[in-house]
Amino acid sequence: MADADKNDDPTTKANACQRRCCPAPSFKNPEVLGFMWDRIGATVLFITILTVLPGLTVLARREGGCYKYDCPYANEDDDDLCDFMGGDRERGRWYCKDPGDVRHPQDKLCAKDPQCKVYGLSPASTIPFVATVSGLCCAVLMPLVGAFVDHSPKRWEALVATAALLIAANALQISLGPRTWFAAGLIQATVGAGSYMAHQACLFAYIPEMVADPSEVPSVTGVLKAWESLAIILYLVIVGAGVGPLFTREGPSGEVDLARVGQVVAVVVGAPLMVLGMFRYLGRRPALQELPEGRSLWSIGFYRVAATVKTLRTEFRTLGCFYLGYAFWESANTAVVSLTGAYVLEQLGMDAGDFIIIALLFVLCAIPGAITSIKIADKEWLSLKASVAGALVLSSVCLCCVSAFVYSSGTGPYVFAIVPFLGFANGWVYPAQRNLLVALIPGGCEAEMMGFFQFSAMSLSWAPSLVFLAMGETTGEYREAILVCPIFWLGGLAVLYFCVDVDKGLEEVEATLDKRFKSGAAAAPAAAPQAAPEKA
Template identity: 30%
Template sequence: MSTSFKVNSTSLKEPEEPESTANASASGRPVPMNGSDEEQEQEEKEVEAHNAKDLEDEFEDPYAGKWCGGFGNHTKAKGYNILGTARGPIAMSNIFLSTALIYLASEEVGCVEETEDGGMQVVENCEERVFGAFRPSALITNIAVISGLMSACLMPLVGAIIDYTPRRWSIGVTSAILITLIQIVQIGTVSSTWFPMAILQAITGFFYQVQMCSTFAYMPEIKREVSTLTMTRFSSTWTMVQFGSQALFLLVIVGISMAFSFNDVITAQVSQGINSVNIIIAFTVAWRMMPKVPARHTLEPGQWLLLQGFKQNWRTAKRIQKHYKRSIRWYLLGILFAEPGANAFTVVSVVFLSDKLGLSGTELGIFFLVVLVCMVPGGLVSQAITRCTNPSISFRFSMMFLFVLGIIGALTLTKDNVKPIGYVWALFVGLGLGSFYPSEKLYLSMIVPKGIEAELSGFYVYCSQLLGWLPPLMFTLLVEANVDQKYGLICTVCFFLVAVAMISMSPSFDKVLEEVHQNDFDLDVEDSDDTNNNPNNKRTVGTKNGSSSMDSNSVE
């Protein structure tokens, strides 16, 4: 599973189906009947007044004046919040486990040496190969490649199962159980078990994506049940809680490791143990709060569930090419490279800092703690740039910043200066990532056409995962070709440059918005025609692309 940090700041509203006349009558609403013009006009006024009252009640904020973290009696929001406290430490524990796996793989082939203080460290530029197949330094990126390929190939199927069957809750619980069991087993990561543990880690990366997909599917439902103001408060709380759980986990593990002078392997074992206890409690409590739900859509006769997710992706791609070739198309082409670049940046950084520059697991924990803390002001920087310009410029600026920052770090950091300068680099990495994710989601939220929010958010998630395996694969190939790891890091951040080039192909942001709004009417007509031709067709789509909704405020 890759270590990635995501701070998303925008949620997409799931479109609601109009209430039928029968439902309106059953709910006590006045329904216009045939009669004289005056009677019909009076009835229409009554309906309008009744609907206005319902709208006022619907958006009345029951949490006004309360602490922003209060969820009241909204059980799903509470469960969603607790699930964040499980996902955060899982991602952070990967840092310590990755360091231990690199050390144990190096030890397997005799690529460790004793340090002056009596400790052991990995030999730089070790040319020995594990099982004659790959170098120890390529182990973590190989894990990321396997996880990325599994997600790219299987997530559309998982999304279709979540959307077309009543098994959303079961999938969430099953993935939580499997993740927990693997985390418990990985407490036994030692010299004789490291390779099976590495295989389990690759599988965990896929289960982690399944867990997020099933969890995020509840977000549109929560959004429909509360006001916009309440949803904003919920989202802010989810972000703070997950962010806090990650930071607290890092502080605890680093503190224990420093207090008892643990080596990388023992630190990883402690990390997995504490993480296991945490997720057992969090997953159990959270999923007991999340309800079982019916299928959101029904397969038409002759349709096959196995292919439904892929078919929906193809239909969405054709719709974007037809209606939004100057706006959304270029944004999603940019996402194809931006998201894999950002995710791989953190994965490759773990290898670069631990294997080449010699940072221990504890020191890596401190490094990423600095990154986490500095992501907060990074978000403020993104807001400031957006106010002065627009989301497109802000998004491209954050990617260019990370591109330049990656090159500077790769070319300047050495074993001699990494202890002081490496943490300064971490500060700027945090600023860059903290600016990248909010600006990315803000851009998307402003170009989502009316009525296809769920469809586009699912397609966005799939685009973000489609090439997730490519940057770590390129790093692995360079390492195996005996190329210095710093050039592998530079190659990884070049994905940001490609993303900037893609998004720069779109016109000015005002014209992007103009194209999106102009095509809203065309989509309404198109969908109306489709519905008339096939009454079973529904406009709303959900998780079959890979996820029904983006995690609006997550730090993963």
């Protein structure tokens, strides 16, 4: 009864609200500022994928022998078919030349003609190929990076090394062109994606050490997420509507120019922000854990994944089922932007400018989605499980509508009416799934289970892109292939609905709740920030 009275005390509620809404003590820590600058810089560098992928696709199509029919730009080298078009051409689509290198009104669509291949694949498969390789690299690297973060005293050095690789990968792509596009795509899919994932793993390991009160972590990460979203929006606006049009040509060649301009902007802006965060504010750290005897950094990560799976199967089955469902629906969340991009560029015949507008709408509408998700949880309008389910259903309905009603250049503009709802659903699902996760995590295992949460996010990140790639290569159409995301969303939803009993999960962790941090308890004194590394 005393505990209930304490929870109802107005002062306690006010203090909790202050921690949630304005985590001022944490933001006085300079390392929080360093985390923010580093995170924003890395986000700007990584988000260039949105401007690079259309340029890669154009160059792959040209090498594969494809050309574009688009009469407004008849002087472009891809558009000289306009003077003898037969009226059966679809504006914005790419076609394959016959073996004699002659363009003819009867040429087939590039994605459907087996004569137009590049490195064994249709040029239209460039985006899903890059996404598949990227997902595989991240899935393999995740246990290794997690082990290094936990058991090595070189976390700061790893932070610097991965930042250097990310910056170098972006800088190399400034030279994107007919001779370099394939190498640039591989660099983006391997070095770029892998270094970004590893950098974020090293960076997020600083969060628990930057706050004196663990209850402030959601507030700090929420504010940082808002700044990250703002950085993405500004990048898309500046590159798409600011400096981009000043340095790009009309027609397909302009998409390659836009990719180069985007990389220049990202390197000029993102690299200094990362350097500022790492070298001025973030300090070195000792290893979080001792490396067990007989284990190496190369094997301990995979050993810990296996051990966590065993714990979930024997003690916390409900949480284990949540992770299984999460692996499915998060793989679709990760792939939705890139696969929607492939659909927009190939199936709808749109260009990089349209893709940027779609991405901007997606990000903008994710913000009210996240706010609504938080409101749903605070007001208890839906249960934790129902909130996640609602977001997954809305996402699935959106892409099913795209497949049903938006499938050609003539119906393409309707996509702008659907994307805001897709972005809203994407923003909704992230707070909702974390709220459910926190409720099911056993006390005293928070670090282990959050690490497995990150691993689960990467474990199937390659699968939707691979299925999309296979369907596109088989049929030459993407109208059915885009349904791969709803399949993974609904697959995860099925696991959530039939296997995740929240009440049972709460019973499974009830005995461990006394090991959790309680916001009313006295917080441990904040550790003094480590000194920033000495300059050479």
